[in-house]
Amino acid sequence: MSFDPAFNPESLLRELFSTAIDAAHPRQVLADHLPADRTGRVIVIGAGKAAAAMAEVIEREWQGEISGLVVTRYGHGANCQKIEVVEAAHPVPDAAGLAVAQRVLKLVSGLTEADRVIFLLSGGGSALLALPAAGLSLADKQGINKALLKSGASISEMNCVRKHLSAIKGGRLAKACWPASIYTYAISDVPGDEPTVIASGPSVADPSTSAEALAILTRYGIEVPPAVLARLHDPRAETVKHADPCLARSHFELIATPQQSLDAAAAKVRAAGLTPLILGDLEGEAREVAKVHAGIIRQIVLHGQPIKPPCVILSGGETTVTVRGKGRGGRNAEFLLSLTESLKGLPGVYALAGDTDGIDGSEDNAGALMRPDSHARAAALGLSATAELDNNNGYGYFAALNDLIVTGPTRTNVNDFRAILILEPTK
Known part of the structure; x- marks a missing residue:
């Protein structure tokens, strides 16, 4: 007109x-990206502010057996019938996020090549799916998170640090699912739509290093607790890299972008x-x-x-x-x-x-x-x-x-x- x-x-x-x-809402964008064959058993996991709305779409569209667990921010839930929806804190993680992350890892442990996992990922997932790496406490992660949020660090910088302090981010979720196939459907909330940055990339390879994470903390003058410092100096704590065979069955697809x-x-x-x-x-x-x-x-x-x-x-x-x-x-x-x-x-x-x-x-x-x-x-x-x-x-x-x-x-x-x-x- x-x-x-x-x-x-x-x-x-x-x-x-x-x-x-509306252009980015799961009810508009998710169904068209799901496989043509929507029969058979599938385990659904998810994290992010859109996770519950995405789970609703899966329940509506999938014709086979469904079970699973997703976590979203307080107030962002949904009344799903087959997929459990748990709410937790964002942007600073809390005990609820820790507990659900532990449950998610347990849910995908011990799977076989015949199993399929659908991972519903959206912005906020990094704080909501919070499982500290070995040797770290939730308080360690909360302190670093709060300092980063006040520092002016970019989302990619914050997520670089988060990945290296986590037992689930930076490709580690895909590693836990191996040898099952994992299909990630993601709504991007980051500039450039980099899969490794969206919710700290739990199911994709991570090119960043612990040294880069430490450099970010130093750049913004953030006080680093001894346990965090020890973690970032331990070469065994590196994230999952591109050559890791556990990623061979991990598939990633963007369904909505800014x-x-x-x-x-x-x-x-x-x-x-x-x-x-x-x-x-x-x-x-x-x-x-x-x-x-x-x-x-x-x-x-x-x-x-x-x-x-x-x-x-x-x-x-x-x-x-x-x-x-x-x-x-x-x-x-x-x-x-x-x-x-x-x-x-x-x-x-x-x-x-x-x-x-x-x-x-x-x-x-x-x-x-x-x-x-x-x-x-x-x-x-x-x-x-x-x-x-x-x-x-x-x-x-x-x-x-x-x-x-x-x-x-x-x-x-x-x-x-x-x-x-x-x-x-x-x-």
Whole structure:
């Protein structure tokens, strides 16, 4: 349809967010990837924020005998009949995640060549399927996890460390399943869609090393407990590499990616009569990524480059936040707070940033909305975007404006989604 200047910008942005989530939901994407022959016995295991929704699809589509166990984040469960669903903590693992990881390993131990395992994998699986390596405690893993989350380390860096402190990640789950065949169906939440990074790659070969993991901890100034240090210096603790024969029966398939969600949102933008600009998967500090977006926005507004308004900038990926303040945050709220400060009420610019799993960091919102008047409305309430950014208080800032986006758990996860609407200047 043609572009109607009287349309509701907020409604469009919310619709784009819903479209991105729907394009990555297991009910839309998993069934088409399952084998044509869906008879016979299969053991189903899984981990991640989409694990329960994926298990529902398996129960609906599989015609043979099914048993199994999946773990998802608290609040992201489902009422499955044949596959047990357990909930555990994310992003910092807890005892429930430890217990279910032990049960998963026991479930796939002692299998034969005739056995088939379906592994349902999605973002969040790294923390949810938490089994410390020999000599390490859950407290060791929790401490390292918390420090990494506050450090500003990227998801690939965090998962490199996690793999080398785990008894199940970095290909070790595939090793436990051997000689059975294991079929991994994965929803990617990482830039580049690298199988070894998604939930720390439990069923694929890992090219990283313990030395690299130690270097990451050193780079971010993270205090390393003696047991962790000993683990990373032990050559016997290396992850599973490409030449390992246990991977010969391990099969990996991506069923949803961040790009698919961006493409679906772009199609919706075109249908609304606007021009989309996809920037792709982005990494980096949320506040710095926002400044880059602000620069692109100004170029579009002032010079019509690289596209002319009305248009929508779309991007995904996973930004990071180096926590220095004591406010309530989340990387999407932090992105929008930085964008608000950078643009200072530039006319005709609306933005939404949200996490496709429905949870921005560890808060109860998916993200937030920025409007052209956000900066002025906040100032009228005595709120300084700069001061709130210094305190990592994006949640508090947008809560005061009543502009938080609350969806509840979506039961999928292709990470961050950002949509910035730029309208034509009024004459």
